[in-house]
Amino acid sequence: MTQSSQAASGKVTKLNRVERNAWTKRKIFDAATKVVGKYGYAEASVARITEEAGVAQGTFYNHFENRQELLDQLLPKIGIDMVHFIRERTGTAHAARQEIERFSAFFDFIREVPEFLRILNEAEYFAPIGYQKHLDNIATAYVRILRRARHAGAIIDYSDEEFEAIVHMLMGARGYLSRRYSYVGGNVTAAPEHVISAYQKLVTRGLFVPERKNGHDR
Amino acid sequence: MTQSSQAASGKVTKLNRVERNAWTKRKIFDAATKVVGKYGYAEASVARITEEAGVAQGTFYNHFENRQELLDQLLPKIGIDMVHFIRERTGTAHAARQEIERFSAFFDFIREVPEFLRILNEAEYFAPIGYQKHLDNIATAYVRILRRARHAGAIIDYSDEEFEAIVHMLMGARGYLSRRYSYVGGNVTAAPEHVISAYQKLVTRGLFVPERKNGHDR
Amino acid sequence: MTQSSQAASGKVTKLNRVERNAWTKRKIFDAATKVVGKYGYAEASVARITEEAGVAQGTFYNHFENRQELLDQLLPKIGIDMVHFIRERTGTAHAARQEIERFSAFFDFIREVPEFLRILNEAEYFAPIGYQKHLDNIATAYVRILRRARHAGAIIDYSDEEFEAIVHMLMGARGYLSRRYSYVGGNVTAAPEHVISAYQKLVTRGLFVPERKNGHDR
Amino acid sequence: MTQSSQAASGKVTKLNRVERNAWTKRKIFDAATKVVGKYGYAEASVARITEEAGVAQGTFYNHFENRQELLDQLLPKIGIDMVHFIRERTGTAHAARQEIERFSAFFDFIREVPEFLRILNEAEYFAPIGYQKHLDNIATAYVRILRRARHAGAIIDYSDEEFEAIVHMLMGARGYLSRRYSYVGGNVTAAPEHVISAYQKLVTRGLFVPERKNGHDR
DNA sequence: TATGAATGAGAATTCATTCAT
DNA sequence: AATGAATGAATTCTCATTCAT
Numbered sequence: 001m002t003q004s005s006q007a008a009s010g011k012v013t014k015l016n017r018v019e020r021n022a023w024t025k026r027k028i029f030d031a032a033t034k035v036v037g038k039y040g041y042a043e044a045s046v047a048r049i050t051e052e053a054g055v056a057q058g059t060f061y062n063h064f065e066n067r068q069e070l071l072d073q074l075l076p077k078i079g080i081d082m083v084h085f086i087r088e089r090t091g092t093a094h095a096a097r098q099e100i101e102r103f104s105a106f107f108d109f110i111r112e113v114p115e116f117l118r119i120l121n122e123a124e125y126f127a128p129i130g131y132q133k134h135l136d137n138i139a140t141a142y143v144r145i146l147r148r149a150r151h152a153g154a155i156i157d158y159s160d161e162e163f164e165a166i167v168h169m170l171m172g173a174r175g176y177l178s179r180r181y182s183y184v185g186g187n188v189t190a191a192p193e194h195v196i197s198a199y200q201k202l203v204t205r206g207l208f209v210p211e212r213k214n215g216h217d218r
Numbered sequence: 219m220t221q222s223s224q225a226a227s228g229k230v231t232k233l234n235r236v237e238r239n240a241w242t243k244r245k246i247f248d249a250a251t252k253v254v255g256k257y258g259y260a261e262a263s264v265a266r267i268t269e270e271a272g273v274a275q276g277t278f279y280n281h282f283e284n285r286q287e288l289l290d291q292l293l294p295k296i297g298i299d300m301v302h303f304i305r306e307r308t309g310t311a312h313a314a315r316q317e318i319e320r321f322s323a324f325f326d327f328i329r330e331v332p333e334f335l336r337i338l339n340e341a342e343y344f345a346p347i348g349y350q351k352h353l354d355n356i357a358t359a360y361v362r363i364l365r366r367a368r369h370a371g372a373i374i375d376y377s378d379e380e381f382e383a384i385v386h387m388l389m390g391a392r393g394y395l396s397r398r399y400s401y402v403g404g405n406v407t408a409a410p411e412h413v414i415s416a417y418q419k420l421v422t423r424g425l426f427v428p429e430r431k432n433g434h435d436r
Numbered sequence: 437m438t439q440s441s442q443a444a445s446g447k448v449t450k451l452n453r454v455e456r457n458a459w460t461k462r463k464i465f466d467a468a469t470k471v472v473g474k475y476g477y478a479e480a481s482v483a484r485i486t487e488e489a490g491v492a493q494g495t496f497y498n499h500f501e502n503r504q505e506l507l508d509q510l511l512p513k514i515g516i517d518m519v520h521f522i523r524e525r526t527g528t529a530h531a532a533r534q535e536i537e538r539f540s541a542f543f544d545f546i547r548e549v550p551e552f553l554r555i556l557n558e559a560e561y562f563a564p565i566g567y568q569k570h571l572d573n574i575a576t577a578y579v580r581i582l583r584r585a586r587h588a589g590a591i592i593d594y595s596d597e598e599f600e601a602i603v604h605m606l607m608g609a610r611g612y613l614s615r616r617y618s619y620v621g622g623n624v625t626a627a628p629e630h631v632i633s634a635y636q637k638l639v640t641r642g643l644f645v646p647e648r649k650n651g652h653d654r
Numbered sequence: 655m656t657q658s659s660q661a662a663s664g665k666v667t668k669l670n671r672v673e674r675n676a677w678t679k680r681k682i683f684d685a686a687t688k689v690v691g692k693y694g695y696a697e698a699s700v701a702r703i704t705e706e707a708g709v710a711q712g713t714f715y716n717h718f719e720n721r722q723e724l725l726d727q728l729l730p731k732i733g734i735d736m737v738h739f740i741r742e743r744t745g746t747a748h749a750a751r752q753e754i755e756r757f758s759a760f761f762d763f764i765r766e767v768p769e770f771l772r773i774l775n776e777a778e779y780f781a782p783i784g785y786q787k788h789l790d791n792i793a794t795a796y797v798r799i800l801r802r803a804r805h806a807g808a809i810i811d812y813s814d815e816e817f818e819a820i821v822h823m824l825m826g827a828r829g830y831l832s833r834r835y836s837y838v839g840g841n842v843t844a845a846p847e848h849v850i851s852a853y854q855k856l857v858t859r860g861l862f863v864p865e866r867k868n869g870h871d872r
Numbered sequence: 873t874a875t876g877a878a879t880g881a882g883a884a885t886t887c888a889t890t891c892a893t
Numbered sequence: 894a895a896t897g898a899a900t901g902a903a904t905t906c907t908c909a910t911t912c913a914t
Contacts, residue, residue: 021873040343042260045908056875058912067909124397125258125340158419165416168398169391176390177383179342198380202387206424235893239898264884274900276886281898285884457894476779478696482888492896494891499894503888560833561694561776594855601831601852608830609823615778616822634816638823642860671914675877700905710879712907717877721905 025063027053032070037115041071041126072130075123078116079134085109095154096208100200106174107191114188117178142167154208243281245271250288255333259289259344290348293341296334297352303327313372314426318418324392325409332406335396360385372426461499463489468506473551477507477562508566511559514552515570521545531590532644536636542610543627550624553614578603590644679717681707686724691769695725695780726784729777732770733788739763749808750862754854760828761845768842771832796821808862
């Protein structure tokens with residue numbers, strides 16, 4: 001083992017049994033991310049994933065019960081990365097403006113992790129368990145945000161049940177918009193200005209109350 | 219009563235060659251709708267479809283070039299049915315209220331054709347050509363509606379480009395909402411009241427100008 | 437039916453039942469020749485042949501018991517054409533020189549009927565009955581020629597049994613040579629000079645006695 | 655005794671991974687030889703071959719990219735065996751007599767490997783890549799032999815180009831003769847005496863100069 | 873734990889032949 | 894006699910999973 005490969009593994013000394021195990025599992029996981037991002041779930045055969053990971057096919061089944069189990073873990077894991085990414089890019093402005101920040105950050109994340117979009121969109125049918133988990137994660141966090149905004153007076157007139165519906169609309173809007181506008185000639189691009197402005201108008205007017213000088217939440 | 223009108227009436231005694239041909243194609247098509255709606259595109263093998271249709275596998279290839287060709291025809295065909303269905307259920311009220319009618323009609327259509335949702339949602343990956351065709355159909359018609367509303371003064375302050383983005387948001391919203399709320403215990407149900415009200419609030423406030431006594435479009 | 441198509445059929449007036457029948461059979465036969473010559477027996481599906489002939493698939497079975505029957509008729513029919521063609525191009529010179537004329541004429545025939553080579557060569561495996569018939573036709577005629585030459589004193593020291601072997605050698609030589617030298621860049625070409633001279637040397641010296649002034653056969 | 659030498663000896667107790675792998679591939683190869691020899695390439699389906707080999711169909715594709723790849727390897731491999739076989743049976747007599755030895759040895763080889771003839775003859779159409787490879791192998795070696803004979807004075811008056819043509823004639827002659835005379839009632843038999851004598855006369859007189867007391871080549 | 877050959881159930885598609893009209 | 898839709902067996906190839914080493 002060379003120094004550089006040790007460095008890449010994050011360890012400097014020889015790996016013990018547990019670490020080697022985790023390291024192999026990680027290799028398979030990362031390979032799956034790459035493969036699904038590039039070819040989609042349907043083409044993500046165990047053969048392709050293990051080849052990309054540089055391990056034998058049999059090794060796969062030492063770490064995952066079966067192909068589906070891995071596929072179902074893919075989206076939730078990346079989904080959490082996304083939540084962190086967006087949270088870091090959201091400031092303390094008025095709630096309506098924060099929502100626009102989140103919207104933009106979502107598109108930024110797609111550019112950061114181009115595999116995400118495909119993994120997200122196909123998951124509903126190829127990794128339904130993972131998809132559900134992801135959706136619950138996001139919806140829960142999102143509803144909490146809206147509630148907080150309502151508590152701060154930035155939203156009125158929406159019930160908790162309606163929040164849940166709103167959250168699905170916003171997620172759906174993002175999904176369709178990203179599919180439509182994130183790809184130009186095979187490359188992942190930033191959201192066009194008019195897309196952001198349209199989202200801003202719809203959401204700001206439709207969901208939030210007009211911002212006043214002292215209307216900051218938190 | 220002519221032979222052809224006999225065929226159309228569903229009460230068939232004897233069909234001529236052309237009618238028999240169309241009838242068989244139709245059987246395959248309907249079987250595919252059923253199968254894809256129930257099992258999804260991935261599981262819609264030619265064997266399954268032809269079995270459902272009650273014809274031999276080889277017969278399939280007398281009517282469709284290959285499996286994909288049929289799959290790509292599925293969504294656009296049903297999509298057009300949907301457009302007609304919604305149009306029939308849309309009155310002449312104020313534009314904002316018409317949009318809510320369309321929203322409700324969409325959910326009604328899903329109950330009418332429960333296969334539609336799955337055929338629509340999976341199409342992006344399993345029948346991309348058909349999906350694109352469908353999306354274009356819908357987006358074009360939808361943008362035209364919004365423009366007319368703007369011309370009638372029911373919408374202001376949105377550009378054509380923004381309309382396109384809005385249309386994708388609305389389609390995305392419907393898609394996610396229908397996935398979340400249309401199924402209860404395996405049955406297709408009507409949209410809950412709070413979903414309709416949330417949509418109504420978001421869209422009415424976000425997209426349209428407040429309705430005045432003389433604010434009808436057209 | 438137009439005048440020109442009547443002319444093409446070789447008939448000027450309306451065709452009666454028998455003639456129509458023969459005409460259809462002929463169309464199928466010619467189509468098969470074309471198709472096998474271009475794509476080979478293996479790709480000569482009934483669908484392809486009938487399409488080329490401009491008739492329905494079912495029509496095929498009104499004229500031929502099955503696909504194989506037609507294929508087996510192909511080679512013997514053209515083989516007879518070849519025999520006539522070669523015979524017409526053979527003069528009354530010394531037997532050895534006649535053999536060279538036949539050899540050259542064989543290559544000329546290939547250029548005249550470019551389908552022949554493929555039909556001949558593949559027939560052994562795809563139309564074995566027809567192949568055998570053809571081989572018998574040719575061998576019989578060829579042996580007769582050699583016997584006549586022996587009777588005329590142009591060949592000595594070969595028995596009838598040996599003649600049969602010689603004939604197979606000569607046919608084999610032609611077959612391999614034509615495969616090797618008749619195609620250049622997809623086109624059928626004349627036999628190169630050195631091929632003819634090599635054949636001439638081998639056969640003239642190996643089979644015939646040296647030509648004398650009065651050594652003409654016949 | 656090493657493991658590998660155990661394998662080579664045919665008496666096998668335990669094979670290691672590499673040996674097992676080679677052993678399986680060999681089983682498939684041998685099965686293909688048998689099947690093609692008996693039924694021809696066209697009937698040599700993967701199902702038939704793997705059944706004959708006693709392995710699962712899927713196993714086939716662990717060892718060969720596809721069906722055609724195997725078929726194209728068949729003839730060149732056996733062709734090399736044939737060359738060795740013939741070379742071993744060729745003495746140091748005069749070149750003309752050596753040629754007769756080779757001719758006889760060819761027929762002996764067919765009796766040794768009865769599958770060869772069919773594998774050879776059909777290859778042109780079913781395994782064209784393998785056929786070309788084989789033909790090149792043989793023609794190259796054959797021309798080299800003729801040149802050596804010319805250098806030794808046993809052949810005069812033939813150019814290199816003519817040699818190539820001669821070689822094709824000899825190969826064609828053998829091919830046709832073997833088809834005609836090697837099978838009697840389903841069994842492979844030796845070449846009849848009159849066939850050998852006819853070949854001997856034609857080639858000895860047609861290609862070589864009369865043998866003198868000191869006319870040995872080499 | 874890692875390996876990779878072996879498995880066998882299916883997948884899409886082709887095509888000679890039949891047969892009702 | 895002509896038609897052409899219907900048939901279904903057979904083909905090649907894929908791939909998740911198993912298991913002996």
